[in-house]
Amino acid sequence: MDDSPCQGMDWNPISGAPAYSAFAAVLAGFVFACIVVVGTDRGHSDPRSRSNTLVLFISAFFCLVAGSYLGALTSSEVVCLRAWTVTVYTSTLLAVGGTAVFTGIAWLLNGYIEKTGNDREALVVARFAERCAYCVAFVVVPLITITAQGYMFDMESSTPIPPWLSTIPWVYLCVMLVLIVSGLTRRIGHRFRSRLPLTHVGVAILATSLLSLIAMAITSSLHADGWTSPPQSILVTTTLFPLTASAVMLLLLLATLPHLDRDAVVLPDESTLPNETDDLDARS
Secondary structure: OOOOOOOOOOOOHHHHHHHHHHHHHHHHHHHHHHHHHHHHHOOOOOOHHHHHHHHHHHHHHHHHHHHHHHHHOOOOOOOOHHHHHHHHHHHHHHHHHHHHHHHHHHHHHHHHHHOOOOOOHHHHHHEEEEEEHHHHHHHHHHHHHHHHHHHHHOOOOOOOOOOOOOHHEEEEEHHHHEEEEEEEEHHHHHHHHHHOOHHHHHHHHHHHHHHHHHHHHHOOOOOOHHHHOOHHHHHHHHHHHHHHHHHHHHHHHEEEOHHHHHHHHOOOHHHOOHHHHHHHHHOO
């Protein structure tokens, strides 16, 4: 017999919490190792790109550690709807932290190109890392949408859902995918980059993590007996805040990606390079 508090729900956030926590912890460990390597190796990267990389990695590390902590906290929960509430915030932290990691990798490779000069192989890898950051954002947006929608489905049996609120996740999905696919974030980032230093983005990631923890603590502070019919304000806050925070942070991270066509060293055309065979013939 299943004694889970999430009987009858579409999804069991308590059972999935250990996997959430472990996944975020593994990413955080990888980021910590990268922070140590980048911080101690000063000879193979441009100083500006190295500082940008460290800012993104440090803020992503904090974000992922916070997500891992929330996952561990949820694994011992005894109230399903409260676990669902925490899970929505956990998903947001994982999405922002994961995108920040790939943005930091793109900046790291960009710094290597600026330091070494004409390295076509490094430029190809750096462009691939940039595309990976867009792919991560493209994937996490539907996942956040599904998480918010599933949360509302399971909350509906206890709390009435405002009609306008049920459309918000789909509006979020459509707007974000259009902005990501159309490349508007790239053009906006190129225009406003001088006004948006990476340090400000790192502070924004830290602020998002802290505000998510505060909002989670407030919304989940209701006593276990109160979750049989939780206030509608909890449903509205837990739906709107993570969607808004993730939208702002994902767009900021994509806008601050290094534009390798402009930021990296311009590589010469291979057809214009001198031929080694011709040089040997000329010397002979």
